[in-house]
Amino acid sequence: MSEIFVGIDVGGTNIKIGCFDSQLKLICKTSVATEADMGPEVVVDKMAQTVEKLLADAGLSWQDVCAAGIGTPGPANYRDGLIISATNMPKFKNIPIRRMLSERLGKPVVFENDANAACWGEYVVGAGKGVRDMVFFTLGTGIGGGIICDGKLVHGCGGNGAELGHIIIYPDGRKCNCGQRGCVEAYASANSTAKRATEAIEAGVQSSLKKVLEKRGEISCKDVYEHLAAGDELARQIADETAKALALLCVNVLHATEPKRIVFAGGMIAAGDILLNRIRDYFNEQIWSLKAETVQIVFATLGEDAGIIGAAALGKQLIASVKNSNNIF
Amino acid sequence: MSEIFVGIDVGGTNIKIGCFDSQLKLICKTSVATEADMGPEVVVDKMAQTVEKLLADAGLSWQDVCAAGIGTPGPANYRDGLIISATNMPKFKNIPIRRMLSERLGKPVVFENDANAACWGEYVVGAGKGVRDMVFFTLGTGIGGGIICDGKLVHGCGGNGAELGHIIIYPDGRKCNCGQRGCVEAYASANSTAKRATEAIEAGVQSSLKKVLEKRGEISCKDVYEHLAAGDELARQIADETAKALALLCVNVLHATEPKRIVFAGGMIAAGDILLNRIRDYFNEQIWSLKAETVQIVFATLGEDAGIIGAAALGKQLIASVKNSNNIF
Numbered sequence: 001m002s003e004i005f006v007g008i009d010v011g012g013t014n015i016k017i018g019c020f021d022s023q024l025k026l027i028c029k030t031s032v033a034t035e036a037d038m039g040p041e042v043v044v045d046k047m048a049q050t051v052e053k054l055l056a057d058a059g060l061s062w063q064d065v066c067a068a069g070i071g072t073p074g075p076a077n078y079r080d081g082l083i084i085s086a087t088n089m090p091k092f093k094n095i096p097i098r099r100m101l102s103e104r105l106g107k108p109v110v111f112e113n114d115a116n117a118a119c120w121g122e123y124v125v126g127a128g129k130g131v132r133d134m135v136f137f138t139l140g141t142g143i144g145g146g147i148i149c150d151g152k153l154v155h156g157c158g159g160n161g162a163e164l165g166h167i168i169i170y171p172d173g174r175k176c177n178c179g180q181r182g183c184v185e186a187y188a189s190a191n192s193t194a195k196r197a198t199e200a201i202e203a204g205v206q207s208s209l210k211k212v213l214e215k216r217g218e219i220s221c222k223d224v225y226e227h228l229a230a231g232d233e234l235a236r237q238i239a240d241e242t243a244k245a246l247a248l249l250c251v252n253v254l255h256a257t258e259p260k261r262i263v264f265a266g267g268m269i270a271a272g273d274i275l276l277n278r279i280r281d282y283f284n285e286q287i288w289s290l291k292a293e294t295v296q297i298v299f300a301t302l303g304e305d306a307g308i309i310g311a312a313a314l315g316k317q318l319i320a321s322v323k324n325s326n327n328i329f
Numbered sequence: 330m331s332e333i334f335v336g337i338d339v340g341g342t343n344i345k346i347g348c349f350d351s352q353l354k355l356i357c358k359t360s361v362a363t364e365a366d367m368g369p370e371v372v373v374d375k376m377a378q379t380v381e382k383l384l385a386d387a388g389l390s391w392q393d394v395c396a397a398g399i400g401t402p403g404p405a406n407y408r409d410g411l412i413i414s415a416t417n418m419p420k421f422k423n424i425p426i427r428r429m430l431s432e433r434l435g436k437p438v439v440f441e442n443d444a445n446a447a448c449w450g451e452y453v454v455g456a457g458k459g460v461r462d463m464v465f466f467t468l469g470t471g472i473g474g475g476i477i478c479d480g481k482l483v484h485g486c487g488g489n490g491a492e493l494g495h496i497i498i499y500p501d502g503r504k505c506n507c508g509q510r511g512c513v514e515a516y517a518s519a520n521s522t523a524k525r526a527t528e529a530i531e532a533g534v535q536s537s538l539k540k541v542l543e544k545r546g547e548i549s550c551k552d553v554y555e556h557l558a559a560g561d562e563l564a565r566q567i568a569d570e571t572a573k574a575l576a577l578l579c580v581n582v583l584h585a586t587e588p589k590r591i592v593f594a595g596g597m598i599a600a601g602d603i604l605l606n607r608i609r610d611y612f613n614e615q616i617w618s619l620k621a622e623t624v625q626i627v628f629a630t631l632g633e634d635a636g637i638i639g640a641a642a643l644g645k646q647l648i649a650s651v652k653n654s655n656n657i658f
Contacts, residue, residue, distance in 0.1 A: 133486040147585065149485075154478050156587020157462040158623055161478075166584045166617060168577055171498060178617040180580070248497055251509070255495045256476065256585045258485020288495060288507040294487055 004060060005315045006051055006068035006107075007121075009114060009307030010034065012088025015043075017050050018308035019060065024125050024316065028058040029308060036089035040100065048104045066319050069110040069311030070101060071117030078159035081111045108322075110314040114307055116153050116162065118300075119146025121310025122263050126302040131260040135253045136300075137164060137246070139268035142177070143185040149257050165189065169248045188245035190221035190268045197224050197238045207234035225271040243275060247282030254287065254295055265300030333389060334644045335380055335397035335436075338443060338636030339363065341417025344372075346379050347637035348389065353454050353645065357387040358637060365418035369429065377433045395648050398439040398640030399430060400446030407488035410440045437651075439643040443636055445482050445491065447629075448475025450639025451592050455631040460589040464582045465629075466493060466575070468597035471506070472514040478586050494518065498577045517574035519550035519597045526553050526567045536563035554600040572604065576611030583616065583624055594629035 003022040008015060011034060018029035032050050036043060047070075055062055076083050081098025083089075098111040112120070119128075119136035128134040128148070136146035145164025147154040154161045165185035166178050173182030174192075186192050198219050201210050208227050213219050228235035250262050269275065280297050302309055332351040337344060340363060347358035361379050365372060376399075384391055405412045410427025412418075427440040441449070448457075448465035457463040457477070465475035474493030476483040483490045494514035495507055502511030503521075515521050527548050530539050537556050542548050557564035579591050598604065609626050631638055 131486065133490075149478055149483050149490075150481070152479070154586050156478075157460065157589035158587060160620070160623075161462075161585065161587035163584045163587075167581045168498070168615065169500060171573075171577055171615075180615060180617050244500075248500055252496045252581065253585065255492045256490065256582065257483050258487060258490035258492075260486035286497065286500075286509060288509050291489070294489075 002064055003066045004055075004064045005066055005312040006105075007117075007308035007310065007312030007315070008047060008051075008068060008070040008101075009117065009311060010070065010072040011114070012036065012073070012086075015047060015050070016304070016308050017047065017054060018305065018312060019051075019054060019058065019065075020309065020312040022316065024309060024313055026305065026309070027060065028054055029305070030054050034089070036086075037091060039091045040083075040095045040097065044097070044100045044104055047101065051105065065105075065107055067108040067110065067315035068101065068105055069112065069117065069313070069315040069318075070097065071112050071114040071307050071311045072097065074113050074163075075160055076111070076113065078111055078113060078155060081109075108315070108318055110311070110318050112153075112311065112314055113146075113159070113162075115144030116146045116155075117310035117314065118144075118265060118302075118306035119148065119162075119263075119310065120153060120313055121302055121306040121308075122265065122300050123148050123310075124313045125309060126306060127263045127298050127300045128261055133257065133259045134261050134263060135164070135257065135259040136263045136265065137249070138266035139188070139190055139246075139264060140266040141189060141191050143189045144266075147253070147257055147259075154257070164249065164253065167249060167252055169245055169252070184245050184249045188242045188249070190266070193221045193224055193238060193242045193268070194219050196241065197234065200234055200238070205234050208232040209235060221268055222270070225274065228274065239271075239275070240278065243278035244282045246279045247286055250279065250283050250295070250297060251286050254291060259295060261296045261298060263298055263300050265302075265306060269299045331393055332395045333384075333393045334395055334641040335434075336446075336637035336639065336641030336644070337376060337380075337397060337399040337430075338446065338640060339399065339401040340443075341365065341402070341415075344376060344379070345633070345637050346376070346383060347634065347641060348380075348383060348387065348394075349638065349641040349645075351645065353638060353642055355634065355638070356389065357383055358634070359383050363418070365415075366420060368420045369412075369424045369426065373426070373429045373433055376430065380434065394434075394436055396437040396439065396644035397430065397434055398441060398446065398642070398644040398647075399426065400441050400443040400636050400640045401426065403442050403492075404489055405440070405442065407440055407442060407484060437644070437647055439640070439647050441482075441640065441643055442475075442488070442491075444473030445475045445484075446639035446643065447473075447594060447631075447635035448477065448491075448592075448639065449482060449642055450631055450635040450637075451594065451629050452477050452639075453642045454638060455635060456592045456627050456629050457590055462586065462588045463590045463592060464493070464586065464588040465592045465594065466578070468517070468519055468575075468593060468595035470518060470520050472518045473595075476582070476586055476588075483586070493578065493582065496578060496581055498574055498581070513574050513578045517571045517578070519595070522550045522553055522567060522571045522597070523548050525570065526563065529563055529567070534563050537561045538564060550597055551599070554603065557603065568600075568604070569607065572607035573611045575608045576615055579608065579612050579624070579626060580615050583620060588624060590625045590627060592627055592629050594631075594635060598628045
């Protein structure tokens with residue numbers, strides 16, 4: 001009999017679900033529309049049905065499922081298993097998601113912040129393998145974060161630690177969606193990178209990106225890196241500012257929890273070496289020379305599966321810890 | 330028979346030593362000159378002799394000493410018990426201080442960064458009591474730090490985590506002693522606060538502090554807060570900049586490890602409420618409103634004894650963990 005762990009990654013648009021073996025190798029995965037406006041009971045039921053169908057289609061036995069992990073966007077009360085609120089899921093207010101899913105599945109469930117789940121996935125089988133201290137950033141619409149100290153996720157007193165996108169790097173700088181000024185997220189997320197390019201063009205700066213803006217009505221972060229590769233000067237400046245902001249973030253987390261490895265993930269890392277090398281260069285410029293060589297700055301390796309892998313891995317860890325504590329289970 | 334724990338706090342000038350009971354109540358304490366230029370063997374021998382005399386004078390039995398803790402300035406390899414180098418102790422290079430002291434005392438010894446030891450002291454019996462997540466700052470010549478996540482000190486991959494004074498808050502700002510630009514230490518340590526006042530006066534800014542500078546040739550941080558209390562405008566500006574820098578530091582550590590309590594210690598907190606209230610005000614101005622109420626910003630309560638209490642408490646924890654692991658000891 002084999003052991004199966006289920007990982008569920010809830011986003012505003014889609015829910016990703018994967019089944020993993022005890023080595024956290026992917027057996028099968030699928031994705032369904034979140035349809036959060038149907039309310040929590042319908043969504044939880046859909047999750048369970050999707051898991052059941054996924055297992056059946058793969059010829060797997062429900063009995064072999066040991067545990068599931070679920071990652072959702074914050075803010076939430078992860079200790080008590082509650083979604084407190086979620087920007088894209090207005091009907092999910094104070095929802096005991098962990099209990100609901102556990103009862104529906106009849107299996108133990110671990111509930112975690114989505115960025116922490118992806119961080120844990122990279123830590124266990126991805127870019128963080130082999131270290132005990134890691135910091136993780138996702139570069140997407142915003143900037144999410146995860147911190148692992150001595151092999152453990154940092155949750156903070158209220159379960160909302162590692163919101164690293166809201167570290168202030170430019171006091172009195174650009175306004176962030178959170179209300180603070182000068183957050184790294186206001187400079188270096190994919191959205192902010194695109195937004196800064198758009199603002200510069202609207203302010204009259206010459207750039208090959210201007211045609212994109214005129215044609216499509218908007219510029220994406222991908223456009224910025226493509227036009228940088230093609231030699232556009234504004235794109236270079238914008239990308240440099242992004243890299244410098246991310247390098248400052250690396251300096252600051254290094255002085256906080258001293259990770260051995262800093263892992264960048266999210267859609268923006270598709271920009272590749274042109275992004276990574278610039279972050280590393282600015283980091284080496286900024287950092288105290290004594291510490292420059294202690295940290296490795298790398299890209300994530302698990303892609304979009306990090307969330308489901310991490311959630312499943314947390315389920316596996318739960319079972320292991322229960323076994324270790326010699327409880328009957 | 331009572332249990333005794335010894336705490337040793339090594340500074341460039343003095344070594345503080347205290348004996349504590351199992352409740353970490355101070356039994357007796359003393360202080361001796363470090364005389365680091367005599368070399369590590371002489372200094373270790375002096376520590377041991379001082380402990381012996383301290384116990385004898387208090388009528389305590391050597392046999393009741395369970396363990397000792399020692400805190401020293403970094404950088405060091407705390408895992409292996411080595412002082413790698415120390416600014417004020419040039420003869421202490423790659424010194425296996427933990428083993429030397431343990432052999433000389435014939436007792437188990439815990440070796441820790443001095444700021445971490447003080448942080449642990451405040452956590453166990455001082456301003457951090459009752460929480461599981463805390464961040465600690467010492468405001469002195471520089472700014473030291475300590476982080477506790479879920480009841481454990483954060484050491485980082487090389488034992489040099491929580492060097493929070495070197496978090497960059499003003500990119501391309503003032504040069505810090507570490508070589509970086511814009512570290513919070515370059516703005517908000519006691520030394521930097523005094524230095525910024527001195528620079529302003531030398532640049533021609535009018536201030537009642539000018540007479541102090543002319544008379545003594547230097548301005549202290551204490552002078553700045555005294556002249557602020559007396560209504561001096563420059564002193565107010567300088568103190569405001571210090572408080573704003575410390576508030577930014579609070580915002581950033583809150584987003585990193587989400588402490589329940591942030592504790593300020595060190596000579597500078599003698600400035601009192603005028604400092605604390607300004608930090609709190611700037612913090613509330615800067616922070617994401619959702620998070621403003623989750624953290625308590627307070628002053629340390631143990632004063633200069635925090636280091637010896639924390640070191641002794643770490644010794645106590647060592648013994649407890651050995652007992653818990655059921656090893657023969």
